[in-house]
Amino acid sequence: MNVESPVRVEDKLYHNRYLVDIGHPHVKVRAHTTPSPQLLALLKACPARCYELNDNGQVEITVDGCIECGTCRVIAEPTGDIEWSHPRGGYGVQFKFG
């Protein structure tokens, strides 16, 4: 049980229905050279794994799979590391069951 098996989050998100607002991401990461501890925490804490480290060691976000829980807002908005808004009306994840 202690061996961490790789979980493919994309396979989980695949079941969900989204209306992606192309060109209008509702969460943005502030430009940085070295990521803060809060930003680094998002790599693991985001349940949709929207946050990834790029080749330069900076944290980037792709919001397409976001399930709008707000975890990243609670962790990284106070430090100004991210800007968080709700998607525009009608966009984003649309739960069939919730």
Added chain:
Amino acid sequence: MIEERFDAIVVGAGMAGNAAALTMAKRGMKVLQLERGEYPGSKNVQGAILYADMMEKLVPEFREEAPLERHLIEQRFWMMDDRSHVGMHYRSDDFNEERPNRYTIIRAQFDKWFSSKVREAGATLLCETTVTELVRDERERIVGVRTDRRDGEIHADVVVLAEGVNGLLGTRAGLRARPRPDNVALAVKEMHFLPRETIEARFNLRGDEGVVIEAVGTISRGMTGMGFIYANKECISLGIGCLVADFQRTSQTPYGLLDQFKSHPSVAPLIAGSEVKEYSAHLIPEGGYKSIPQLYGEGWVVVGDAAQLNNAIHREGSNLAMTSGRIAAEAIGLVKSRGEPMSAANLSIYKKMLDDSFVIKDLKKYKDLPPLMHTQSQNFFLTYPQLISKAMQNFVRVDGTPKAEKEKATLKSFVKARSWAGLFGDACRFARAWR
């Protein structure tokens, strides 16, 4: 700006928002409800259990109309370690009653129905509309909202903030603080579909009988958290939640935790062969009484999860949301019937009425438990479950060791892990917080 003026604007079409909008519309008030999702329920996530008593107060005939899953006849609590669970089950035929007390529901479906009742009562619902800002007058009173629609400013006498745990409006306007990582849990959930007969056989159910399992222990890897398994008609809601601060501290992943919970030997057979049709996540208010913000002000009230109204110990949230929404609406109705303005002084009656209800009384009773659980998470969620599992195994395994020696070994393992002072202190602290 939309010229039409409303008695009240309700932001959000979840349990609290629907309860508030319905109650005001029934009183003949002119209500506008705004929802950012494609339909009511499309952004809402819950286990979910519906509490009949609070629902009856809003829609007395809901049992005949609402999309309900199973009425609960059994509750199981599990304390888990990696290979076992110690369980306490309560099952009673008393719950097979004419008007059952609790049901499992599927929120997206239930909320759609609930919203239809709100509209029948006369409220106007606008979906696919995100409220971006509260509008103030020159005296700083809230007089309406701004939305992301064109000409999106709308005015009303009062704004009911039913915007959920992650609501931005109230925090942006400085009416309350943003939830802190140690005051909210992140829960992730999957919907597992199986044939109805399979679910009934695996959970020992007949017809529409239902069961819920709630589990703590090593499944949360030392974090403050809980797993849940709820039987619906043709699917199982399965999930796990832990404090956001603990996720931040431990670098555990929510999906890793979920998959480990699913593969636990006590859980895996329940969902074997299922088809997963959705993966969701949501925050849950966990701060309890001490985290409740200011509940009213000049031209506004806040209800439900947005006001952190959630009883983490009894895992009750939606009923507190419904009740706070209804009470806020009744308070607003009272102020309006007197022909008085929606000032903070007049709206303070909402808090008085809520203080007198089970909502605040229950949260007050457990006011010290969340901090205790959060600071002692290693002990309550890792050490004790492991010790209790070992004690149980020692009790039931027959291997020729004299019983007196077995009991001594069990006691020794507890003292070794927590010391006499630690055990005594934990018991006292727990009892004091529960009282």
